[in-house]
Amino acid sequence: MTARIIDGKALAESIRNKVAAEAAELKRSHGIVPGLAAVLVGENPASQVYVRNKVKQTTEAGLASFEHVLPAETTQDDLLALVRQLNADPKVHGILVQLPLPPQIDPDLVIATIDPAKDVDGFHVENAGRLVVGQESLVPCTPQGSVLLAKTVHPDLTGLEAVVLGRSNIVGKPVAQLLIAESATVTVAHSRTRDLEAVCRRADILVVAVGRPEMVKGSWIKPGATVIDVGINRVPGENGKSRLVGDVDFKEAMEVAGAITPVPGGVGPMTIACLLANTLKAAMVANGLTPPSF
Numbered sequence: 001m002t003a004r005i006i007d008g009k010a011l012a013e014s015i016r017n018k019v020a021a022e023a024a025e026l027k028r029s030h031g032i033v034p035g036l037a038a039v040l041v042g043e044n045p046a047s048q049v050y051v052r053n054k055v056k057q058t059t060e061a062g063l064a065s066f067e068h069v070l071p072a073e074t075t076q077d078d079l080l081a082l083v084r085q086l087n088a089d090p091k092v093h094g095i096l097v098q099l100p101l102p103p104q105i106d107p108d109l110v111i112a113t114i115d116p117a118k119d120v121d122g123f124h125v126e127n128a129g130r131l132v133v134g135q136e137s138l139v140p141c142t143p144q145g146s147v148l149l150a151k152t153v154h155p156d157l158t159g160l161e162a163v164v165l166g167r168s169n170i171v172g173k174p175v176a177q178l179l180i181a182e183s184a185t186v187t188v189a190h191s192r193t194r195d196l197e198a199v200c201r202r203a204d205i206l207v208v209a210v211g212r213p214e215m216v217k218g219s220w221i222k223p224g225a226t227v228i229d230v231g232i233n234r235v236p237g238e239n240g241k242s243r244l245v246g247d248v249d250f251k252e253a254m255e256v257a258g259a260i261t262p263v264p265g266g267v268g269p270m271t272i273a274c275l276l277a278n279t280l281k282a283a284m285v286a287n288g289l290t291p292p293s294f
């Protein structure tokens with residue numbers, strides 16, 4: 001059997017098109033242009049690619065994009081001052097401070113300083129808590145994108161066995177919360193889990209977010225399972241070039257899984273699409289309007 005490849009690029013494009021249509025209508029009816037501010041500290045090359053893609057897609061969807069590129073030596077106080085300035089700026093509806101930050105800056109303090117209503121990453125404790133208790137919130141983009149991709153295969157996740165491999169605050173934990181909200185039976189596994197392979201093999205839906213290139217092998221996957229690969233790892237490729245691989249051994253997984261997301265072209269594009277959707281949502285909520293669902 002060969003797995004079906006889940007097309008993240010196509011789903012991301014359809015979400016971006018919907019954001020663009022809604023943004024055009026918001027501008028026509030209320031004169032509001034949703035604005036996203038992205039703050040990048042230092043020059044991590046992978047971050048720069050992400051920021052460049054994000055700026056392009058933000059403007060293509062008709063949203064306003066405000067870029068703040070700060071030197072690696074930026075002090076914590078200077079970054080906090082910028083965040084407060086963006087909190088107070090009515091043209092800015094969403095604020096994203098790209099992680100990781102340099103060592104002199106405490107990321108928890110930066111996230112806590114972002115106005116929760118503008119926290120389009122969904123990382124603020126207020127949004128994380130609201131997600132857990134099932135209240136309306138800004139939901140983290142990569143987790144949201146991962147679950148939307150799983151739902152292209154299983155529109156109803158009720159009662160399915162979901163295993164999330166990874167327990168980070170930015171992916172593993174929020175993915176688990178979203179899957180619980182979809183009535184899946186959720187196990188969160190991690191590096192300390194006993195017999196990790198056997199736990200993964202129980203999964204109808206396996207979401208992998210560990211940041212280790214090609215760690216999950218074909219033998220870890222239940223035949224026919226849906227595999228969502230959140231990893232984006234740059235590894236040495238042919239003739240001195242680098243290539244991107246996920247946290248799942250794609251070649252092996254293709255022989256066992258029922259459906260799988262590729263890297264690139266899977267979860268990555270969905271992260272950006274969901275970021276644009278969150279920015280639209282933040283702009284509408286800030287103006288007393290009811291946002292669409294995606």
Ligand SMILES: Nc1nc(=O)c2c([nH]1)NC[C@@H]1CN(c3ccc(C(=O)N[C@@H](CCC(=O)O)C(=O)O)cc3)C=[N+]21
Nearest residue numbers: 049050096097098099100121264265266268269271272
């Ligand atoms: N506050 C914060 N929020 C984030 O969401 C965040 C962050 N910091 N720091 C960095 C990571 C990384 N990240 C990516 C998103 C999309 C792609 C993406 O679109 N990748 C494409 C293309 C990859 C390529 O060709 O280089 C793909 O997978 O197909 C990649 C990486 C968001 N992150």
